[in-house]
Amino acid sequence: MTTRITKTRFAPSPTGIMHVGNLRSALYEYLIAKADHGAFILRIEDTDRERYVEGAVDVIYRTLDQCGLHHDEGPDIGGPNGPYTQSERLLLYRQYADQLVSQGDAYPCFCSATHIAENDDSEQTESFGYNRHCRDISREEVTRRTDAGESYVIRQRMPLSGETSFSDDVYGKITVMNKELEDQILLKSDGYPTYNFANVVDDHLMEITHIVRGSEYLSSTPKYCLLYEAFGWEIPHFVHLPLIVGEDGRKLSKRHGSTSFDDLVNDGYLPEAIVNMIAFLGWAPGSDTREIFSLKELEEIFHIAGINKAPAVFSYNKLNWMNEQYIRIMPFETWTKLVKDTADPCFRDTPYDLIMLAQVLQPRVTKLSDIPDMIRFLTTRLPQSRELFFNKRAKLDADKAADILDKLYPLLSALGSWNEADLQELLEHACEELGIKKGQIMGSLRAGLAAQQVTPGGAIETAVILGREESLGRLAQALLYLREV
């Protein structure tokens, strides 16, 4: 008994979209391998010529890279069992299919797809489309028809009785009656293998020890097992993952909103948060109640036994929270750069204090895409209504605010420096000397400066962000507005 190194593979079909379900498979595959110091392999399953999408493979590389899921073997970096792109392995599949045919475990079928569809209508009793029409045609007839150039597919010859079972690492023992199994197509008429066949051949040749995939493959896994048996290959571990579903309980899809990695990133979510989020969809660390884990930490604690069976609902609420956590702990310099990239386009005319802005934003932002709205005060100069100054708690209204700003303006314009500490001091003094409540002073100042109901920071921070000149200018305008209207 040789002990093999744990190997998993991510085998996406290049569709141009990285669905969160796919990404989670990749994550778990990566984690299972790394938790056991094994290898994580990338294989491109491009056997469907009709679905070929230009540039789709790059989406896969880019996403994996953004998420930190680095592979040990793959089309771009090679490896001992390449090539890692299925369309480059066509001869191999043909060879193995021929072997099955000569063994009697597969057979050529000349029925066209349309013919089968017609046949299906008349035979309602049949549980599936294909009626095994060509299963027993003679070798002579096969030769005659192939020689005549008739196109055909290779089908797997399923046992007609008995049952097949296997043990899944997550779901346990699963058994199906062989008569339920269709004589599935292994090789299409264009010579390309089907997923079902290429997958088995490649997983074996690439020495994959754990086949990790969505539970939608659970019921077809017995067919794979029969294939392994026909070849006399060792059956690998199967690790089926519960589905990720939308809030309506259905398989996650377009109508649930953003469901691809790129959609999520465009919505303002950080890759780290997305990775952390999907790690916890269908898996939990057990007694450890923490939920924020970096990829590195996950590599250490991930274990197959923690995987759940029930489908998991993808929650944007939870994602929001996770994203906030990642923003809060992000290094300030990194955060500042993100803020700058977002703020610059909105506010290139007037200078603003980036450091202070980033500072007030970091503990408040949920998604990056929230930032433009939150900093709109940078470009909104005039108060839009007197309501803006009304505050019940501080017993403040527009008239009162006008009085306060009137008194405050000369003091502020006389202030030599314009920083947090000095503004703070000036305003504290103003409270005492003018006998005005702090809430009223701060409230009128903030409203007068921001001209916006909601701001990320308080009055002082807003003043610092806007700078002396801009602040005084706005206050003067606000005063005019309050007097006139």
Place this chain on the structure above:
RNA sequence: GGCCCGAUGGUCAAGUGGUUAAGACACCGCCCUUUCACGGCGGAUUCACGGGUUCGAUCCCCGUUCGGGUCACCA
């Protein structure tokens, strides 16, 4: 419809033949406060149902219901 799988609060979930059945998100309330936010504190809501097995079932078995998956020359 056949087959396969699943079921702990609204959501993610821990957990056990005897527990006050963790924790997180969301929600509600209160507090704090230069409004909102941020922060702090507290609260409500769960073992799908019916039979067994057992001294005792959320946990083990059977059935029911409900939910999902799958039945392609797609992966």
